[in-house]
Amino acid sequence: xxxxxxxQSGGPTAVINAxxxxxxxAAFNHPKIDTVYGALNGITGVLDDxxxxxxxxxxxxxxxxxxxxxxxxxxxxxxRYKLPDYSKDPATYEKIxxxxxxxxxxxxxxxxxxxxxxxxxxxxxxxxxxxLDVKIIGIPKTIDNxxxxxxxxxxxxxxxxxxxxxxxxxxxxxxxYNLESVTIVEIxxxxxxxxxxxxxxxRTTYSTAPDLIYLPExxxxxxxxxxxxxxxxxxxxxxxxxxxxGIKDKDGxxxxxxxxxxxxxxxxxxxxxxxxxxxxxxxxxxxxxVRSIELNVLQRAAGHVAxxxxxxxxxSVGKAAVETATQGLxxxxxxxxxxxxxxxxxxxxxxxxxxxxxxxxxxxxxxINDDGxxxxxxxxxxxxxxxxxxxxxxxxxxxxxxxxxxHLKR
Amino acid sequence: xxxxxxxQSGGPTAVINAxxxxxxxAAFNHPKIDTVYGALNGITGVLDDxxxxxxxxxxxxxxxxxxxxxxxxxxxxxxRYKLPDYSKDPATYEKIxxxxxxxxxxxxxxxxxxxxxxxxxxxxxxxxxxxLDVKIIGIPKTIDNxxxxxxxxxxxxxxxxxxxxxxxxxxxxxxxYNLESVTIVEIxxxxxxxxxxxxxxxRTTYSTAPDLIYLPExxxxxxxxxxxxxxxxxxxxxxxxxxxxGIKDKDGxxxxxxxxxxxxxxxxxxxxxxxxxxxxxxxxxxxxxVRSIELNVLQRAAGHVAxxxxxxxxxSVGKAAVETATQGLxxxxxxxxxxxxxxxxxxxxxxxxxxxxxxxxxxxxxxINDDGxxxxxxxxxxxxxxxxxxxxxxxxxxxxxxxxxxHLKR
Numbered sequence: 001x002x003x004x005x006x007x008q009s010g011g012p013t014a015v016i017n018a019x020x021x022x023x024x025x026a027a028f029n030h031p032k033i034d035t036v037y038g039a040l041n042g043i044t045g046v047l048d049d050x051x052x053x054x055x056x057x058x059x060x061x062x063x064x065x066x067x068x069x070x071x072x073x074x075x076x077x078x079x080r081y082k083l084p085d086y087s088k089d090p091a092t093y094e095k096i097x098x099x100x101x102x103x104x105x106x107x108x109x110x111x112x113x114x115x116x117x118x119x120x121x122x123x124x125x126x127x128x129x130x131x132l133d134v135k136i137i138g139i140p141k142t143i144d145n146x147x148x149x150x151x152x153x154x155x156x157x158x159x160x161x162x163x164x165x166x167x168x169x170x171x172x173x174x175x176x177y178n179l180e181s182v183t184i185v186e187i188x189x190x191x192x193x194x195x196x197x198x199x200x201x202x203r204t205t206y207s208t209a210p211d212l213i214y215l216p217e218x219x220x221x222x223x224x225x226x227x228x229x230x231x232x233x234x235x236x237x238x239x240x241x242x243x244x245x246g247i248k249d250k251d252g253x254x255x256x257x258x259x260x261x262x263x264x265x266x267x268x269x270x271x272x273x274x275x276x277x278x279x280x281x282x283x284x285x286x287x288x289x290v291r292s293i294e295l296n297v298l299q300r301a302a303g304h305v306a307x308x309x310x311x312x313x314x315x316s317v318g319k320a321a322v323e324t325a326t327q328g329l330x331x332x333x334x335x336x337x338x339x340x341x342x343x344x345x346x347x348x349x350x351x352x353x354x355x356x357x358x359x360x361x362x363x364x365x366x367x368i369n370d371d372g373x374x375x376x377x378x379x380x381x382x383x384x385x386x387x388x389x390x391x392x393x394x395x396x397x398x399x400x401x402x403x404x405x406x407h408l409k410r
Numbered sequence: 411x412x413x414x415x416x417x418q419s420g421g422p423t424a425v426i427n428a429x430x431x432x433x434x435x436a437a438f439n440h441p442k443i444d445t446v447y448g449a450l451n452g453i454t455g456v457l458d459d460x461x462x463x464x465x466x467x468x469x470x471x472x473x474x475x476x477x478x479x480x481x482x483x484x485x486x487x488x489x490r491y492k493l494p495d496y497s498k499d500p501a502t503y504e505k506i507x508x509x510x511x512x513x514x515x516x517x518x519x520x521x522x523x524x525x526x527x528x529x530x531x532x533x534x535x536x537x538x539x540x541x542l543d544v545k546i547i548g549i550p551k552t553i554d555n556x557x558x559x560x561x562x563x564x565x566x567x568x569x570x571x572x573x574x575x576x577x578x579x580x581x582x583x584x585x586x587y588n589l590e591s592v593t594i595v596e597i598x599x600x601x602x603x604x605x606x607x608x609x610x611x612x613r614t615t616y617s618t619a620p621d622l623i624y625l626p627e628x629x630x631x632x633x634x635x636x637x638x639x640x641x642x643x644x645x646x647x648x649x650x651x652x653x654x655x656g657i658k659d660k661d662g663x664x665x666x667x668x669x670x671x672x673x674x675x676x677x678x679x680x681x682x683x684x685x686x687x688x689x690x691x692x693x694x695x696x697x698x699x700v701r702s703i704e705l706n707v708l709q710r711a712a713g714h715v716a717x718x719x720x721x722x723x724x725x726s727v728g729k730a731a732v733e734t735a736t737q738g739l740x741x742x743x744x745x746x747x748x749x750x751x752x753x754x755x756x757x758x759x760x761x762x763x764x765x766x767x768x769x770x771x772x773x774x775x776x777x778i779n780d781d782g783x784x785x786x787x788x789x790x791x792x793x794x795x796x797x798x799x800x801x802x803x804x805x806x807x808x809x810x811x812x813x814x815x816x817h818l819k820r
Contacts, residue, residue: 012583041588073582080587164809165714172483173422173711175818177490178451202809206816236819296703301583304575305714307808387808398717398797399574399612406616408585409646 001104003035004325005051008141009042009112009119010080012073012297013155014162014306014391015314016141017403019111020076021069022318023139024054027107032326037103040407042079043110043119046096051103052076052407064403069311070393071402072303083119086126093126100134107135107325111318113142113153117333117357124331124353135325138333138353139317143300145194148359149351150335154317155300157310157386160198162302163187164387166295167202167242171209174238180288182229183240185210186275187295190246193217193363195299197375198383199242210242217363218372219250225278226285228373233288245274304400308389313346320348344385411514413445414735415461418551419452419522419529420490422483422707423565424572424716424801425724426551427813429521430486431479432728433549434464437517442736447513450817452489453520453529456506461513462486462817474813479721480803481812482713493529496536503536510544517545517735521728523552523563527743527767534741534763545735548743548763549727553710555604558769559761560745564727565710567720567796570608572712573597574797576705577612577652581619584648590698592639593650595620596685597705600656603627603773605709607785608793609652620652627773628782629660635688636695638783643698655684714810718799723756730758754795 006023008016020038027033036054039045058065068075086093100108108123110116120138127134140147143159167185174183187196193215202209211232214220232239247255256274275292282290317334324332332350339345367379394401416433418426430448437443446464449455468475478485496503510518518533520526530548537544550557553569577595584593597606603625612619621642624630642649657665666684685702692700727744734742742760749755777789804811 008586012586041586044588071582072579074586077588078586161808166708166712168809168812169482169711169713170707172481172713172812172815173707175815176418176422176451176484176488178454178487201807204809204812204814206814206819238819291707293706293708294704297580297583297701298576298703298708301579302576303579303582384807389808390805395800397611397794398571398799399578399614402578402582402614404614404616405582405585409616409648 001034002032002106003037003104004033004107004109005037005039005046005103005105006109006111007039007042007045008074008076009078009110009116010142012078012301013141013143014072014158014301014303015154015310016073016111017071017075018069018311018314019139019141019154019318021065022315023109023322024058024065026319026322028059030322030326033107037105038076041077042081043083044079044081045076046099047092049099067401067403069315070303070306070391072301075403075405077408082115083122086122096123097127097132097134105134109137109139109321109325111139111141113144113147114358114360117353120333120353121331121357127330135328135330137321137325137330138356139321140333140335141314143195144189144192146192146360146362147356148361149333149356151338151346152336152386154310154314156194157307158302159195159299160201160383161307161387162299162305163195163198163295164201165305167199167209167240168204168207170293171202171207171240174240179237180233181238182282182286182288182290183238184275184278184292185240185242185295186245186273186292187242188299189216189244191216191360191362193244196242196244197363197367197379200375200380201383201387209240211239212241212373213375214241214243214247214373215363215368216244216246216248218368220247220255221250222255222281226282229282229286243274243278247274303391303393303402306391307387308391309386311391316348324350341381411444412442412516413447413514414443414517414519415447415449415456415513415515416519416521417449417452417455418484418486419488419520419526420552422488422711423551423553424482424568424711424713425564425720426483426521427481427485428479428721428724429549429551429564429728431475432725433519433732434468434475436729436732438469440732440736443517447515448486451487452491453493454489454491455486456509457502459509477811477813479725480713480716480801482711485813485815487818492525493532496532506533507537507542507544515544519547519549519731519735521549521551523554523557524768524770527763530743530763531741531767537740545738545740547731547735547740548766549731550743550745551724553605554599554602556602556770556772557766558771559743559766561748561756562746562796564720564724566604567717568712569605569709570611570793571717571797572709572715573605573608573705574611575715577609577619577650578614578617580703581612581617581650584650589647590643591648592692592696592698592700594685594688594702595650595652595705596655596683596702597652598709599626599654601626601770601772603654606652606654607773607777607789610785610790611793611797619650621649622651622783623785624651624653624657624783625773625778626654626656626658628778630657630665631660632665632691636692639692639696653684653688657684713801713803713812716801717797718801719796721801726758734760751791
């Protein structure tokens with residue numbers, strides 16, 4: 001008897017279930033694997049013995065499995081749990097591996113971001129040191145695209161497609177009025193500006209939106225920003241700005257925190273988002289219409305406008321993880337390597353998860369223009385293939401026919 | 411020589427260009443009509459002689475005309491201009507009809523909401539009184555669904571589909587965490603709660619979201635709201651609330667205005683949206699995670715998730731307007747009449763525009779439950795058919811291939 005278990009962790013993406021689909025599909029077809037389990041709410045499901053038998057659920061139900069591929073967020077639920085160091089808390093490790101032993105688990109797949117790769121690293125080291133034959137493999141996902149050692153992360157392309165599509169629709173919404181306006185669009189990304197950079201993919205032959213792009217990688221100067229807007233206003237009516245939630249001034253202080261006047265019950269200032277902050281600032285400085293739009297959680301869960309390239313790659317990393325584990329490798333993360341830029345060709349390869357865990361990949365300098373208010377054509381060449389293709393999800397009663405997640409509603 | 415002119419006005423919808431498509435397509439095929447003009451930025455384009463020759467642009471370009479059908483917001487641009495009364499400003503009327511005369515315009519089609527119908531009413535009365543043979547027809551559009559004399563308005567179904575789809579995706583985003591949370595989703599609709607009510611269409615066999623729905627038609631009681639949340643929390647972890655931006659307390663005061671602590675340059679309190687207001691309120695009262703999401707302008711311009719039923723109906727009202735005008739009628743708005751509920755069948759009929767202008771249709775009592783925190787099955791039966799079917803727009807470079815609107819960027 002040789003079983004496997006899979007879990008999901010961190011923030012949602014539109015395609016994290018596509019990776020789960022990949023794992024399930026490959027494990028079902030693999031002669032070395034008997035039963036496929038899913039742990040609920042990440043590694044905490046392993047600790048609490050809270051699992052689903054995915055072989056039973058999906059084994060004779062290929063249609064439901066297909067539905068999983070197009071459903072955003074996590075079928076197995078998530079957690080924000082960082083595994084303690086072994087030296088400080090050996091009991092947690094013993095609990096996990098005794099569970100693995102009880103269920104005859106030989107392979108553990110963890111789909112997640114930075115923290116999940118830290119868990120993969122710690123568990124695989126523990127297994128090696130204690131001669132426990134459980135292969136532990138990480139499967140990357142994050143809309144933030146901030147994992148190192150991989151060309152990009154599954155989840156990023158779909159979030160980028162949502163951001164670009166929304167930006168273009170905001171442009172159509174904005175250009176109709178014959179009056180001066182500034183629209184600030186706040187996009188997720190506290191430390192890395194990848195998703196905000198993707199707003200540039202909204203540009204067409206007729207629309208320059210976003211006219212300015214600000215990433216956390218470049219210090220943000222409020223006065224230069226206002227001057228830049230004023231200069232642009234000499235030649236165009238409507239200005240649309242994409243700004244990362246995490247932009248900071250030269251001293252590293254969040255712009256979002258700089259302006260505030262609302263207090264909570266304890267007297268702490270509430271932080272308005274950077275969009276609102278800049279909206280108020282511009283409204284005070286310019287005599288025109290200013291509005292801000294926060295794309296919010298929709299950008300990470302918009303399965304209805306997922307990138308098909310992203311879905312396919314998410315499936316591939318899931319499948320490759322099963323292949324890698326059954327070949328006897330452990331402590332690896334499945335990485336996407338770009339073999340050719342044009343035509344775009346990728347390969348999935350295992351990399352040492354220690355190189356990934358607890359590192360963060362920022363947008364490199366050559367993807368940002370010299371003024372720090374736009375991206376370069378190098379970035380456009382990098383990002384364009386990732387949003388290609390549309391999801392093939394079905395609709396029912398006018399809304400997406402996603403998979404039933406009643407088990408998460410306990 | 412007998413020409414026609416068409417213009418668009420008010421706020422954007424995903425299908426207002428589908429109505430423009432309907433007008434153009436029908437006018438091209440009509441023996442009575444020679445050239446089709448479009449006035450830019452609504453009636454102000456007529457006043458400023460700022461027009462496009464749509465026959466030249468689309469006459470030999472059926473592919474571009476098809477593209478128009480799936481492009482959100484206004485190809486011809488919009489305005490927020492209310493025509494003055496004739497008694498106060500006859501010159502404006504003379505200017506409009508002298509322009510019509512100069513261009514041999516026999517038919518004027520105005521696509522818009524309440525204010526546009528007011529313009530249609532005034533111009534058609536003026537024409538009749540001055541024996542000017544120009545037929546003036548209104549074509550309804552608004553995401554607010556607040557026009558009387560029509561079962562619903564084109565634009566509502568697509569916005570409703572966007573709201574329902576987003577709500578379901580927010581539910582998937584929310585249910586993954588094994589912790590108590592309340593999510594407030596703020597939806598457009600200052601006086602009429604139709605669009606917020608449509609959030610109920612997000613419900614599935616596994617998702618109850620939104621658990622509570624608050625419309626401006628029912629006075630909002632903050633204390634009852636908090637009690638309602640606390641009661642729900644006894645049985646479920648994640649609560650999702652849909653709330654109209656325009657909810658008011660029993661004295662008619664906007665809830666959005668009640669809590670505030672940010673001031674503009676002139677010392678005026680800035681009004682936070684109702685979502686943020688309720689978020690702060692709940693965060694102070696409950697010990698759990700609270701967040702708010704404002705759907706913002708995306709709900710009115712999301713062409714990528716438009717309802718195909720809505721698109722088809724928008725085309726039909728445009729075509730029917732041409733038919734009605736060329737039959738010699740004037741001062742009419744094209745209304746949608748529901749002939750059968752199930753299967754859903756509608757007919758397009760002209761109604762007297764005076765019955766429509768300056769009236770507002772609120773959500774009727776039998777569509778709202780007794781507690782004022784949900785909709786009824788009557789409403790569900792009414793709204794369900796309107797979001798059926800998906801748009802058929804093409805994508806290019808990973809984003810929607812909308813029509814070029816460079817002419818609006820002057």
